[in-house]
Amino acid sequence: xxxxxxxxxxxxxxxxxxxxxxxxxxxxxxxxxxxxxxxxxxxxxxxxxxxxxxxxxxxxxxxxxxxxxxxxxxxxxxxxxxxxxxxxxxxxxxxxxxxxxxxxxxxxxxxxxxxxxxxxxxxxxxxxxxxxxxxxxxxxxxxxxxxxxxxxxxxxxxxxxxxxxxxxxxxxxxxxxxxxxx
Amino acid sequence: xxxxxxxxxxxxxxxxxxxxxxxxxxxxxxxxxxxxxxxxxxxxxxxxxxxxxxxxxxxxxxxxxxxxxxxxxxxxxxxxxxxxxxxxxxxxxxxxxxxxxxxxxxxxxxxxxxxxxxxxxxxxxxxxxxxxxxxxxxxxxxxxxxxxxxxxxxxxxxxxxxxxxxxxxxxxxxxxxxxxxxxxxxxxxxxxxxxxxxxxxxxxxxxxxxxxxxxxxxxxxxxxxxxxxxxxxxxxxxxxxxxxxxxxxxxxxxxxxxxxxxxxxxxxxxxxxxxxxx
Numbered sequence: 001x002x003x004x005x006x007x008x009x010x011x012x013x014x015x016x017x018x019x020x021x022x023x024x025x026x027x028x029x030x031x032x033x034x035x036x037x038x039x040x041x042x043x044x045x046x047x048x049x050x051x052x053x054x055x056x057x058x059x060x061x062x063x064x065x066x067x068x069x070x071x072x073x074x075x076x077x078x079x080x081x082x083x084x085x086x087x088x089x090x091x092x093x094x095x096x097x098x099x100x101x102x103x104x105x106x107x108x109x110x111x112x113x114x115x116x117x118x119x120x121x122x123x124x125x126x127x128x129x130x131x132x133x134x135x136x137x138x139x140x141x142x143x144x145x146x147x148x149x150x151x152x153x154x155x156x157x158x159x160x161x162x163x164x165x166x167x168x169x170x171x172x173x174x175x176x177x178x179x180x181x182x
Numbered sequence: 183x184x185x186x187x188x189x190x191x192x193x194x195x196x197x198x199x200x201x202x203x204x205x206x207x208x209x210x211x212x213x214x215x216x217x218x219x220x221x222x223x224x225x226x227x228x229x230x231x232x233x234x235x236x237x238x239x240x241x242x243x244x245x246x247x248x249x250x251x252x253x254x255x256x257x258x259x260x261x262x263x264x265x266x267x268x269x270x271x272x273x274x275x276x277x278x279x280x281x282x283x284x285x286x287x288x289x290x291x292x293x294x295x296x297x298x299x300x301x302x303x304x305x306x307x308x309x310x311x312x313x314x315x316x317x318x319x320x321x322x323x324x325x326x327x328x329x330x331x332x333x334x335x336x337x338x339x340x341x342x343x344x345x346x347x348x349x350x351x352x353x354x355x356x357x358x359x360x361x362x363x364x365x366x367x368x369x370x371x372x373x374x375x376x377x378x379x380x381x382x383x384x385x386x387x388x389x390x391x392x393x394x395x396x397x398x399x400x401x402x403x404x405x406x407x408x409x410x411x412x413x414x415x416x417x418x419x420x421x422x423x424x425x426x427x428x429x430x431x432x433x434x435x436x437x438x439x440x441x442x443x444x445x446x447x448x449x450x451x452x453x454x455x456x457x458x459x460x
Contacts, residue, residue, distance in 0.1 A: 010379070023218050023221065116205065
């Protein structure tokens, strides 16, 4: 029985509370923001490590989740830069771990879903961040502006551009020639 | 190319609908609890072990050395005493453990309000907000239009983040302050604690695949460490396991006892969301 076992056991209570309430959302956001394949777990851990170190900053924040998303954005960006430098790794696509809820959904939904995944990879990082935070994570524009450190006007225009791009992509991705429909 | 036909069938409106569908799917896709549990365990190891993973910013030395914050330390002290007793009894075999369990049960039930009186219904708001967004991507459909005219704010999201959680905020800050003191070392960790931890980890690992096993491990923990340091975690796992086994009444009763005993526990949300999951 080593102390390691003990240390590996539990997070400090404050961090544990943050983790339990928000880790799932951080995980989801990191994936959509384009965390490199195979590094998703590390990215989520890293977000909470940073949160742990900077928890003093969090005090007085309106929303812990918004704060965590801000950290997440930077951690993902770093990971992507690293991955890019080291190898031409594709970013994480829909992982197998999501398989369970997929059972219940229609083929249409599944196709739309993977078209969206593909569309995300085509957005540049700034547009992608805004799109993911606003349209998937449902963060208010003003908060997103704070997270990405840009004026709300800029956030809006990135959002519009991103949506137009995504819709365009989905239209061509989902345009199935007659007779070849699954 | 017949793609043109397809495009005709799926004009902008169709693409927008597809996007709305995809977005609502994307919002529902949260990682499974087992995966998060694994990440959490690794994270705890990194924090306890002073980082170790890449990507740190070099400040890992400022991390608390161990999980032993002050409140936990107090709990550990209690666990030492209770655990000592349990250990003695455990040496005498099953009967002894059962005795401890029974005693704990008695002690607990003497402070417990009848389950029906404590409805665990109160605040489960922030647990799972996106899933409730009834009108998901009104954003997408409504917004594709304004895409060309960046004038009016696209009331993008129908709902905002769930409001701030002052409870969490305060707990967080103060707990961290409390967990900072470096004079606490892992030397305080008794081997009973490691045994406890091993049990709770095993229960947590089993919960996704084999809730019955998770429950029996939790019961073993209760027998051995009725008032152990990880008692809240154990009770939470027990409730989760009961829900997974569709033993909802028992789950609710156990949760009610929990809420009575630990009204401000950080595990409350987890229990509430387990109860809501049926």
